[in-house]
Amino acid sequence: LLELERAVRRLPGARLTDRIDVRLLLLADCRPQDRPDLIIDLCGQQAASPSGRTVRVLYDGAPGETALLGALLAGRMPVIEIEEAEAGAILASGIPCADNASTILEAFECVLARVTTLLLSVVRNPTPRPAAGRSAHPVRMRSLAAFEAKAVAHSIVRRLYALCFHTPHWRTCWRFLDGPDLWQTRTLDGTAWNVIPDPGFRFYADPFPFVHQGRSCVFVEDWDHRRNKAVISVVPFGDAGPSGPAEPVLEEPWHLSYPFILAHDGEVWMIPESSANRGLTLYRADPFPTRWVPEAALLTDIEVSDATVVYRDGCFWMFAATRDGRGSWSDTLSIFHARDLRGPWQPHQGNPILVDQAAARPAGAVVERDGKLWRPVQDCRAGYGTGIGLAEITRLDHEGFAQKVHAVLRAPPDWPGRRLHTLNRAGRLECIDGAAYSPRSRALSRRVQTWSGRRELPASFASG
Amino acid sequence: MPVDAPAVTLESRTFEAKARTQSPSRANTATLRAGPPIRQVALVVDPAQLRLAHYELTRRLAAESGACVTTIRGRSVARIGARG
Numbered sequence: 001l002l003e004l005e006r007a008v009r010r011l012p013g014a015r016l017t018d019r020i021d022v023r024l025l026l027l028a029d030c031r032p033q034d035r036p037d038l039i040i041d042l043c044g045q046q047a048a049s050p051s052g053r054t055v056r057v058l059y060d061g062a063p064g065e066t067a068l069l070g071a072l073l074a075g076r077m078p079v080i081e082i083e084e085a086e087a088g089a090i091l092a093s094g095i096p097c098a099d100n101a102s103t104i105l106e107a108f109e110c111v112l113a114r115v116t117t118l119l120l121s122v123v124r125n126p127t128p129r130p131a132a133g134r135s136a137h138p139v140r141m142r143s144l145a146a147f148e149a150k151a152v153a154h155s156i157v158r159r160l161y162a163l164c165f166h167t168p169h170w171r172t173c174w175r176f177l178d179g180p181d182l183w184q185t186r187t188l189d190g191t192a193w194n195v196i197p198d199p200g201f202r203f204y205a206d207p208f209p210f211v212h213q214g215r216s217c218v219f220v221e222d223w224d225h226r227r228n229k230a231v232i233s234v235v236p237f238g239d240a241g242p243s244g245p246a247e248p249v250l251e252e253p254w255h256l257s258y259p260f261i262l263a264h265d266g267e268v269w270m271i272p273e274s275s276a277n278r279g280l281t282l283y284r285a286d287p288f289p290t291r292w293v294p295e296a297a298l299l300t301d302i303e304v305s306d307a308t309v310v311y312r313d314g315c316f317w318m319f320a321a322t323r324d325g326r327g328s329w330s331d332t333l334s335i336f337h338a339r340d341l342r343g344p345w346q347p348h349q350g351n352p353i354l355v356d357q358a359a360a361r362p363a364g365a366v367v368e369r370d371g372k373l374w375r376p377v378q379d380c381r382a383g384y385g386t387g388i389g390l391a392e393i394t395r396l397d398h399e400g401f402a403q404k405v406h407a408v409l410r411a412p413p414d415w416p417g418r419r420l421h422t423l424n425r426a427g428r429l430e431c432i433d434g435a436a437y438s439p440r441s442r443a444l445s446r447r448v449q450t451w452s453g454r455r456e457l458p459a460s461f462a463s464g
Numbered sequence: 465m466p467v468d469a470p471a472v473t474l475e476s477r478t479f480e481a482k483a484r485t486q487s488p489s490r491a492n493t494a495t496l497r498a499g500p501p502i503r504q505v506a507l508v509v510d511p512a513q514l515r516l517a518h519y520e521l522t523r524r525l526a527a528e529s530g531a532c533v534t535t536i537r538g539r540s541v542a543r544i545g546a547r548g
Contacts, residue, residue, distance in 0.1 A: 016517035022509070025522055027535045034534060036506040042518060043510045043538040054508075064540060065513075112517040119521060123502050123529045325520065354492050394491075404491040 002105045009103050009155070016112045016326060017105055040119060041085060054085040055122060057115055072107050077357060077381075080115055082122045092118040094355025097331035099384035102158070103151060113327030114355050120324075121352060166225045169438035170205035170421060172196045174218065174241070176428045183367060183374065183425075186390060186407040188415060193432070196235055196242055200438055200445070201225050204233070204246060206258045206422045207431035208365070212268060212288055216429050219270070219289070221257035222246055225438075232259045232272050234289045237429060250283065250292045258306045258422070260365065264341055269295070275303045275329070280320075282342060296342040305329050309341070310366040310373065316341055317396060319375060321361040324352060330380045333360035335401060353401050357381055358408075363388045364423040376423045379408050385419040385435065386410065505531045508538040 002017050041056040044063025059067035059078040071078035082092040096114035098107035161167060173193040182188070196204055196218070204220040215236070222233035232250040236243045250256060250272065258273040268285040270292055280299040283292035298307075303323040310317050315337050322334040332355050335348035354360050363376035372392055379387035388409045395402035411418050411434060419435035439445040505525055509518060525533050 014516060016515060016520060018516040020514050020516055020519055022511040022514055022535075024519055025509070025514070025535060027507070027522060027533055029535055029537075031534075034504065034506070036504040036534065037500075037502040037531075038504075039506045039508060039536070040521075041508040041538065042521075043508050043513075043540045045508070045538050045540075109517075112515070116517065116521045116524060120524060120528060123505065123525060123531060325524070356492060359492055402492065 002108060005103055005105050009105075011103065011105060015105065016109045038123065055082050055091060055119075056085045057081075057119070058083050059111075068108065068111055069104070072104055072111075077107070078111065080111065080118055080355075082118050091122045094118055095331070095357050096355060097328035097357030097360075097380045099328055099330050099357070099380045101328075102155060110327040110331075113325050114331065117324040117327075117332065117352060117355060125350065164440060164444055166201070166203075166438040166440060169225075169436050170203045170223075170419075170433050171198060171436040172204045172207040172218065172220055172235075172431060172433045174207070174209070174237075174429060174431045177425075177430050178428065181425055181430050182409070182423060182432070183369060183390065186409070188409065188412060188432075194241060196220075196246070198246075202246075203436070203438065204235070205433045206273075207433055208259050208261050208422075208424050209237075209426035209429040209431050210261050210268070210289075211427040211429075212263075216427060217289055218242075218429070218431055219249075219259040219261055220246065221259065222248060223257075229255050230257050232256050232270070232292075247290070249290050252277070260306075260308055262309060262365075264311070269341065271298065271307050271309065273305050273307065275305050275323070278303055280304050280307055298338075298343055298345050299336070303329070304334070306362040306378075308362040308365060308375070312373065312396060315339060318345060319362050319366070322352060328357070328380075330361040330378060330384060331355055331357045333362075335396075337398070348398070348401070350399075350401065358387075359389055359391060359403065359405050363421065366393070367425070375403065377403075377405065378421070379410075383419075385421040388420045388423055388432075502529065502531055504534070505529070506534045506536050508536045510538055510540040513540045 006015070039054040041054050044056050056063055058081040060071050061081070068078055077096050077098055080094050080096065081090045083090055094114055096111050098110040101107040101110050173195055175191045175193050177191055179191070198204055201224065203223050205223065206221040208219045210217055210219060217237055218235045220233055220235060221230045223230040231248045233246040233248045235246045250270070252274065254274055254276040256272045256274055260271045262269055268288050270283045270285070271280060272283070274281060278301055279297060281294050282296045282298050284295045285291070286293050305321040307318055307320040318336040320334055320336065321330055322332050323329045324332055332352045334351045335353050336345040337348065338345040358379045358381050359377045361378040361380065363378045366373050366375045373396065375391050375393060377389040377391050378385065379389045389405040390407045390409070391403040391405045393403050409420055411420055415434060421433045423432045425431070437448050439448050507522060522533050525531055
């Protein structure tokens with residue numbers, strides 16, 4: 001079935017779902033006299049354990065790839081659990097993300113990638129936890145056919161959309177606040193939002209407002225559709241809003257985004273996402289805000305996204321989405337810590353600390369309210385950037401981490417664009433970004449504005 | 465606001481069984497406790513159902529955990545396409 005889908009949809013390259021010959025494993029058979037510390041039962045049969053502890057993989061509580069496929073055909077990602085087979089204890093669990101998948105095969109691969117992640121974490125740290133308690137879906141040929149028909153239709157629509165519109169196209173919204181902010185109201189309602197205008201062939205996303213020596217500005221990912229690459233730009237702000245156009249301030253040969261910024265030790269620092277370069281670099285403003293010089297390589301040889309740093313209890317803590325092998329970029333949270341901002345940064349011994357499509361990936365700076373830390377998280381259950389969760393960090397130390405998601409923000413019907421992505425505030429300036437329509441032609445742009453009315457391209461709008 | 469996913473809590477580090485529970489709130493918790501290292505891992509695989517993912521797993525198990533990895537031949541519990 002997966003091979004048929006691969007052929008029909010022309011999916012290139014080696015895939016985790018590809019069948020292989022057992023000889024490729026290059027492994028010796030386990031001998032009767034061997035006593036393995038751990039048996040990983042990838043068949044789900046739970047019986048073949050001559051000695052040692054046996055774990056198996058469950059999908060929504062059931063073993064076997066049929067349960068995995070059943071969940072995907074039901075339109076959801078399965079809860080992966082690594083179960084200690086005899087006793088039923090859950091040693092690791094997670095909900096993978098398939099935000100970069102458009103076929104069953106690709107979603108299947110996203111799940112298999114996180115199965116590897118979780119099994120490796122069990123070998124490193126087999127810690128029991130309660131099971132999720134979902135029930136598996138049966139697989140029927142009729143549902144297979146229906147799903148494939150729908151997937152093909154969606155694929156055609158996506159291609160047509162990409163012919164007419166730049167995709168994705170984000171936009172940054174801002175507002176000045178004198179009252180409660182989004183963390184307090186937990187809604188997009190209230191003070192009207194404004195849009196930082198863009199020229200159409202570029203967009204501004206991942207806004208990080210910053211106040212320096214009494215002046216406000218917003219750092220953004222500045223994506224150019226013509227180059228398929230982004231730089232970091234700054235938008236100066238005055239008392240009434242943007243006081244000038246976005247100006248590039250940091251460019252590298254690779255894609256840059258998520259310009260996380262902080263003040264420390266009398267300097268201003270930036271840690272932009274540079275996962276395309278498999279690393280993370282600390283830059284120092286010299287002078288602020290127009291020039292940034294690389295100061296230290298914080299992480300190397302790792303795909304790390306949306307690194308977010310907070311100082312707590314004499315230690316710098318970094319939250320970041322890490323991509324473990326293949327699969328999604330958005331479902332795995334890793335934590336790193338350091339005594340000095342420049343490093344060395346050490347991985348938390350529980351990494352990956354969390355596999356969850358709804359609560360792993362950072363969505364902005366950590367904030368402190370009433371002595372408690374909160375972090376915005378990307379909720380990707382309905383796709384990349386489709387929601388922001390507001391999570392309270394209830395534990396953060398070298399032995400553990402805990403968070404509780406109290407609310408999930410989603411774009412209301414009158415919000416321009418369907419998505420929410422990054423939330424930040426500095427002083428009175430609160431920013432959030434969302435997806436927008438960006439037609440490739442002027443004629444289409446006029447039609448879209450007529451068709452969508454106040455939903456699109458207002459200079460200022462209120463939600464709710 | 466909708467809060468609809470199960471809680472996940474890690475409490476101890478032994479292999480004892482725990483009752484399956486559900487929580488109405490969405491929480492993620494990870495707590496670590498030291499334990500003996502795993503030096504040898506045996507994979508139960510169905511030779512007829514092997515995927516590249518299994519190769520990736522064995523390669524990374526050996527490389528990242530330092531464990532000696534061997535195989536036990538088994539048979540998958542359910543095959544895709546069977547009547548459900």
